[in-house]
Amino acid sequence: MELGVTISNAAVDPQDRTHLWCQVIGPDARCPGCGTAGELRDHADRVLTDVPLAGYPVLLHVAVPRFVCHTSSCDRTIYRAGIDRIARSREAITTRTRRWICQQIVVNKMSVSAVAAQLGLTWKTVNQIALDAARSLVYDGGHLDGVRHLGVDEHKWKHVRGQGDPSYVTVLIDLTPVIDDTGPARLLDVIGGRSKKVLKEWMAARSQQFRDRVSSRQRVQQVTCGHRGRKGDPLYKVRRILHTRTSLLTDKQKILLFESLTSHDDHVAVEITHQIYQQLIDAYEHPKRREGKKLMYKVLRRIRQGLPAGLTELAGLGRSLWARHKEILAYFDTGVSNGPVEAINGRLEHLRGIAQGFRNLDHYILRSLLHSGQLADRINAL
Numbered sequence: 001m002e003l004g005v006t007i008s009n010a011a012v013d014p015q016d017r018t019h020l021w022c023q024v025i026g027p028d029a030r031c032p033g034c035g036t037a038g039e040l041r042d043h044a045d046r047v048l049t050d051v052p053l054a055g056y057p058v059l060l061h062v063a064v065p066r067f068v069c070h071t072s073s074c075d076r077t078i079y080r081a082g083i084d085r086i087a088r089s090r091e092a093i094t095t096r097t098r099r100w101i102c103q104q105i106v107v108n109k110m111s112v113s114a115v116a117a118q119l120g121l122t123w124k125t126v127n128q129i130a131l132d133a134a135r136s137l138v139y140d141g142g143h144l145d146g147v148r149h150l151g152v153d154e155h156k157w158k159h160v161r162g163q164g165d166p167s168y169v170t171v172l173i174d175l176t177p178v179i180d181d182t183g184p185a186r187l188l189d190v191i192g193g194r195s196k197k198v199l200k201e202w203m204a205a206r207s208q209q210f211r212d213r214v215s216s217r218q219r220v221q222q223v224t225c226g227h228r229g230r231k232g233d234p235l236y237k238v239r240r241i242l243h244t245r246t247s248l249l250t251d252k253q254k255i256l257l258f259e260s261l262t263s264h265d266d267h268v269a270v271e272i273t274h275q276i277y278q279q280l281i282d283a284y285e286h287p288k289r290r291e292g293k294k295l296m297y298k299v300l301r302r303i304r305q306g307l308p309a310g311l312t313e314l315a316g317l318g319r320s321l322w323a324r325h326k327e328i329l330a331y332f333d334t335g336v337s338n339g340p341v342e343a344i345n346g347r348l349e350h351l352r353g354i355a356q357g358f359r360n361l362d363h364y365i366l367r368s369l370l371h372s373g374q375l376a377d378r379i380n381a382l
């Protein structure tokens, strides 16, 4: 198998998890201290979560060889064979599982909770793994190479329910393509905290070469409008509208909101997506079914058509929900009947997972990064 192991035993436990016991093929016996091949001592069991099998979790029990170093001048005595091909050190998942997680979330649009269930891991663990992977694409994948103009924007984090998350987030944007007129700006990262502090720490973590190259560091609004968030700026107006519940918006505000969305405003796109998910759920949970049905119809129609460019994920969801709109709306007439509910149950779970995720800052950042569109085609590089 591609991992470079041979399976010696397999079992399924009462929780439907498949356990695979395996041996490493051709382990690296060289001592990390002196480079001399050591003497095999024993094996240590390392448990790693692997890619699920038919939707159920798989646990690999890798027998990692341990060696004794006999070089007298070497300060290492016992060491484990490196199994970098299978998993990074100190990690609880295989490398290919990391890639699988990102593919499921970005390409297959699965929610973190659905991915976590298939892996037998917690929501928090999977979210963190995906976020780390997304960041490694940004920071280690040459993503920062061409940055000369950095845009910095901060906005108030609205979905916190006292979980100790910072109440502001800072958005870092590469404005170089906009200034060079070669394309839209790129979202680089979203980091909890006020922009002044975040920017200072972020720049300090970059190379001197990077710091020398980045000449312009300003707020997005200064670049797009020539001055700071003053009343009348398109972004300023949009931000105010976004902080108002959509149901309270006038038609004029709604038009303004959609017209003002630009492709570089990825974080705004994420907020809109969140609001629509919330509206779908509100419709379902409406105490009066007739009202709920009307709300649902409106939301379904809105996301089927009239979405601005850049909301790819939402547009995809809109199309698939519209294809089943009769079943979905029938739920409101039949009420407790299970049939139509089951028909969309998977979808609703997906939405719940996503809406829940939006109350978590790390998750918001993950989705902002993964859905900004520039990372999706590079997941295989992980």
Ligand SMILES: [Zn+2]
Binding pocket: 031, 032, 033, 034, 035, 036, 069, 070, 071, 074, 075, 076
């Ligand atoms: Zn040694």
